[in-house]
């Protein structure tokens with residue numbers, strides 16, 4: 574597999590931005606190669622697969638992110654094995670974190686910013702109340718917001734969706750006096766637009782590699 578880590582990092586050109594490699598495309602051996610190109614933050618979608626890859630790569634000091642949806646019933650298995658959760662969007666899951674996690678877990682609240690039909694993520698107008706509801710849960714360390722823009726080539730649509738999160742950051746500051754400065758936005762298709770909207774974590778998959786032929 575040919576990895577474009579160097580080219581991608583050059584195109585981002587900002588050491589304050591963390592690239593989380595979306596690893597659903599890779600097996601453990603390919604992830605080891607990817608690690609050797611300099612990426613140390615890996616984001617997996619599925620609980621069982623993350624745990625299996627973690628076992629195979631136990632010798633590497635990887636920072637592990639769960640970027641896919643986490644069903645409450647699977648939470649127990651994974652919660653103490655990850656460093657970041659990008660997909661917190663229910664009270665039920667927040668309570669499960671509070672109950673099961675031994676230390677604080679860094680979480681992004683997933684917000685539904687796309688007009689595409691999706692059942693994941695809170696609506697932007699639900700986020701303030703959600704933050705109030707979880708305030709007492711000391712294991713749930715909310716560091717920012719996560720969103721996925723519509724899959725389109727229309728830059729204006731994508732920009733408008735990312736702006737919803739920028740506006741939400743401002744509202745949260747005004748209403749709750751909380752600075753949620755971390756933003757997990759930007760995938761292969763739209764990461765350069767995400768950077769213009771203050772992304773601090775990019776979740777990149779397909780843009781990182783080309784299969785050798």
Ligand SMILES: *Cc1c(COP(=O)(O)O)cnc(C)c1O
Nearest residue numbers: 595640760761762776777778779
């Ligand atoms: C696959 C995936 C990504 C990365 O997708 P690419 O378009 O391949 O960069 C980012 N976030 C989530 C939640 C994903 O499932």
